[in-house]
Amino acid sequence: MPHPRSSDAPALSAVGLQKRYGAEAALDGFDLEIAAGHVHGLLGPNGAGKTTAVRCLTTLTAFDSGTAEIDGLDVRRSPALVRERIGLVGQFHAVDDALTARQNLVLFARLSGLSKAHARRRADELLAAFELAEAGGRAVSGFSGGMRRRLDIAASLVLTPAILFLDEPTTGLDPRGRATVWQAVREIAAAGTTVLLTTQYLDEADQLADRVSVMDHGRVVAEGTPADLKRQLGGDRVTAVIAEPERLDEARDVIGRIVGGVASIDADTRTITVEVADGARALAPIVRALDAAALTVDDLALRRPTLDEVFLHLTEPGAPTEASDIAPTAEEAR
Template sequence: MGQDARAGSAIVADGLRKGYAGAPPGAGLNGFDLEVATGTVCGLLGPNGAGKTTAVRILSTLLRPDAGRASVAGFDVRAEAGRVRERIGLVGQYAAVDEILSGRQNLVMFGRLNHLPAAHARRRADELLERFSLTDAGSRPVGGYSGGMRRRLDLAASLVVAPPVLFVDEPTTGLDPAGRRQVWAAVRDLVDSGTTVLLTTQYLEEADRLADRIVMLTAGRVVAEGTPEELKSALGGDRIDVVLADAGDVETARVLAARVASGEVRVDAGSRRIGVPVSERTRALVALVTALGDAGIEPVDVTLRRPTLDEVFLHLTGDDGNRAGDDPRSTGDGTGPAGDDRGAIAPAAPAAPDRRASV
């Protein structure tokens, strides 16, 4: 092997760099480090231009880095690209299946394209249809499938040769809630059977539900990593959300909330919502509700909760920055080349110091 895998790691990246001629500063990768443990889901999050797609393209051997090293399943992505491709699957944003063929015919076709004998390809197709709860629909043309069924079939197609590592790029884009849950269940089933998944997504709820650990990118570098709970805890404590009936009470409520807050109180005047970070959840909640009552303010709703990944993300990336996509040919409005739609989660922030992502 050109590069030995680190013990227990299916994906390793050290100091990956990739720039594009004419691209804005920070596009591509600028010292990207990553380790993904075997048999886990790593969620790769970042605003447009953060480097998510560039990272996946390099790790899946579709793009050569300018500098740095990376291995997947123990093989160097540059020196042993062919060995890497034998061990990975790649699922893009949109289903790559033929709508005229049936689900079973699609899977048999993918098996034959991967040089499986005809009988083996048919047997594997039946196994995958059962695994992804598509047996009843296996004989029907894919054109009549729902969005969730197509995405499950797309995942099945990527596993015809059972790769140990799977790259999944925004798997639930455009799906309704039921379809998203179906795909989430399919991904978790893959991991339970030993597959390692690197997931890019613009849905923070999706990362929260699926990922064992999360890596957040900004301007081509890792700015934070950890389990979803670790990242939420990094914001410090819990949150109290207060929704008021009268906009005229907002300022008074903000002053009262500041007395129990452990950090900055945030006010959304349009929705009459006040967000209060607190360190002593129960005591702070009782004190705030009592203070509001003494002031004659009757809230419409009061909620005590944990921070969300959205709040962590915005805290790390800020509110202003470059909205261009990973690819320097992006139009800047979230639409990349050849109709590659990459919706932004949040604007990008300036480059942050290097941090190792041990996933």
């Protein structure tokens, strides 16, 4: 029997997961913990082990060593009970193109053990929740990519899982389709379901995830809130687009001297970038110095580091391979 789950126990816990395919280590000491009711982003380049981690945690693939618990249940010892508590949306569509949207959902509900009447009611509820009611009687073969993805997610929620695994759910969707799926994920999390989201879209994790783990070479190399991970790269940056490409070196020296730091050049975009410690207050002195040097500026902006930059920094060759847990913010500490 599974042990009682304390109120503050994590919804998902994985410690030291190892999975090898021959000489290749798909997971190499994978650790992850997700608090109940949160959206957790799992990022990593192709081949980092994201999908393998999801397959192991959802009982589809046996891991070689380590421990994993889902909703207080040991994944190895109680796989059937774990499957009752999870939903999974993989990278490929699970719905049947020949069936209508309603028929697909009724089929999934019946396979989950619901009675015919209950299955029909649940299908109608999900169609309404995912704004597919008007298309419920149409064959899925005529659906757009975004509609199919919403139907996939709806099918995974037939029994309202404790944890929903979304493995790159918006790959191939246009911006409107992605936005629709994002809204669905927010509503699922607001209703109390814990979500593990793997994605290669950094803005997706930034928009949806409470915390983010960055994977590389089969293990987690950094974890924290999106804001904390960005702070790991330092402070704000000023970017200046210089009109005269032949004067980029001069502009770099002027800006670097004003802020007391080393500025970098992107010759292709005629952009000078420098980190600043005093945020927006750095803009006026830079403008005055460039004006005094008769340098023409096409654009000047203050921006924060992006999650894309964090991702590239953590997964570039030679980056640290041991996980670093970013310190909590003052708000989190309270």
